[in-house]
Amino acid sequence: MGTSTGTAADAGQGPGRRGQAARAVRALLQEHPAWVLLRSRNAAAAVVLLERHLGAARRRLPVEQLADRIDDDLPELRRAGFELPYSGWFYVSEWIDEGVLVRRRAAAQGDATETAELSDGALVALRFVARLRRPHPAVTPARLAAVLDGLHGLAADADPDPEARLASLLEQRAALDARIERARRGDADPLPPEAAAERARELLALAGDIPADLARVRTELERTDRELRRRLLESDGSRDAFLDDVYRGVDHLAESEAGRGLVAFRELLRQAEHTAQDDVGRVLDTVHLTPAEASALRRLLPTLQDAADELTDTMAMLRRALQRMVRSGELPAERALRRLLGEAQDAALAAAADVAPDTAMELSLRLGAVAPRSVGGLLPYNPGGEDAEAPAAAPTPPPRPVSLTALRAMARDSEIDVDELRGHVNDVVDRGQTATVASVLAAHPASQGAASVVGLLTLAEEHATTTGGTEDVSWRSSRGVVRRAVLTQHQFEERVP
Structure with missing residues (x-):
């Protein structure tokens, strides 16, 4: 590394700031899913498998189906020289543990199927690899024009002087009037095909970052929901404004930064839905794109609308769950359970210094007849509405004897x-x-x-x-x-x- 010079203040404060920044980067290196994925031993195979099965328009798959599909692809990768000694289940579980995949229960009520989807960090990693594999030219007129236009518009909109803003608007109107006049005379030539295709690719490159942004919005919504639940559980049960707000139905999730961003995103999509669809059709009719680029542009709006709708449903579901938690009267029991769990953890930490991890415990629990493969397979009752009441349980009929012949007949049916x-x-x-x-x-x-x-x-x-x-x-x-x-x-x- 080269030498550097600086002031005495830099010598006294710089290393501390640089050390803090380096520690932050090291934390990202060890914890961020994007970095974890890209520095893993089988990163090349993992990127290809994740992009193949969860990339593009396919955003999620049942966990079992994803593991089976990866199992089908492993022999081909092994023949290509990749050391992949384990089954698809192992890699799916590892990616879930590392945060590369997010495991969720299916949204449909009564469906206990677990699905896996790419986390926001995994989307960032796949996008990074795609840019390395298909780099854009270092400098393009379309990219520079977009930057300069954006900079000019920002300077005009942020200027506190009303006269300067008015002058900028008059300048834009004069330029637009000149273009209109040239179009009337027939002198306005369309954008050259190469420039039009380059601008379309720039737009697709910008749009490619939106799925990762939406995944981060979902992560932020879930983190905010956990913070709201923690705040409810830590309250002492006395009257406070936050508890009253949740009871009355105030949507704290929509008021969060992620919630406000999602609402603004949906509103922008709604306003531009019809014009954007027409614009996509005109671009596909006039601009020469590769089949993959045309397919990506055609899927752009439907994919964004589906993702926004799903995020809105998620936010509404979390809000209803918070309201049920408060209105159902179960909050005191939740607080008591949290207190007992905290006491158990404190006792375990106190005993950890004296009790070895492999010490036999004189405690046995009777297991049920059905052993679920994972906790996510358990399906708690969800009435689906904040004011819905559970149906009355039907009386259990008395047992009656069944002959072996009847059982065989039932099996044959x-x-x-x-x-x-x-x-x-x-x-x-x-x-x-x-x-x-x-x-x-x-x-x-x-x-x-x-x-x-x-x-x-x-x-x-x-x-x-x-x-x-x-x-x-x-x-x-x-x-x-x-x-x-x-x-x-x-x-x-x-x-x-």
Whole structure:
């Protein structure tokens, strides 16, 4: 590193400020999801997998489905020389722990499916890599013109002198009148195709940062919600303005910085919705873009509208949850639970110096019959409305004896009896007869109706060969009605295992 010079004040204060800044950067290096992702051992493969499955218009997937898709891609990456020894579940769990992915429960009531989506830090990292892979020219007229126009407009709008603002507006009107006059004379030439395409790419580059901004808005809303809940739990229960505001329905989330930004974002989208859609259509008709760029521009407004709607729903859901917390009368119980948890943590910290982590505890808890795979799989009751009341529980009917025969009949009503069908096929094969679906049904009528036919077709696709012809099959439904169908003929040449 080179040498530097400075004043005595810099020598006394500079290193402290630089050290504090370096510690802040080190914290980002260790904790920020974007930096954690980019410096991980398998960063290259992780970026490709996350961009493939959660990038572009697809913003979230069920956790299990995401893990399965990554499992399908791992063999190809391993053949390419990447050391990826674990399964897709391992990498998904690791990304969730590191904050690269955000795990949420599906918003639909009654749906316990867990979904995963990119965090705001992961979006920043993917955007950074995309810019490195497809860099823009170092200096472009479109970018410089946008900067200069923005600077000029900012100087004019922020000038406290009304005469200066008026002069700026008159200057803009004169320039606009000149353009209108040239258009009337037919002298105004359209923007050259190369310049128009470059400006469109600049706009797409600017719009590419919006998804990460919206993800940060959601993170800020959830952080604000946690702060509001903490404030409610820490109150002593006496009358205070904050508690009264929440009870009356004051939307503190909408009044937060993230909430105000979201409201302004939605209002701007609403005002420009129709004109922006028309502008996108005109650009696609007149400007030459690559298929990927045209698709990104076409998806831009719908994607932003969907994200804004989802964020608005999230803010409303959090607000209703806060109001239910206050109006339901459960706040004292929540405070008591928080106090007990705090006491338990204090006791654990006090005992940590004397009790080893592997010390056996004389405590056992009876487990339930159902073991969820994760806490997120538990589905608490959510009435969906702040004033909704839980329905009255129906009386439990008295137990009644059920025979084994009845249980078997219930099982046959819900599942295809594959063992029975396998026995029917093997019986026809053992007789030396031509074993097709039709001949098996002729020898052994379908005891489960159409379900038996479906089961035989499944066995035929797995263990029989296609003859190239068709055959007529018939069976009786559960009501005794004769049904017929023409199916592709399969022949069983040996016993079905």
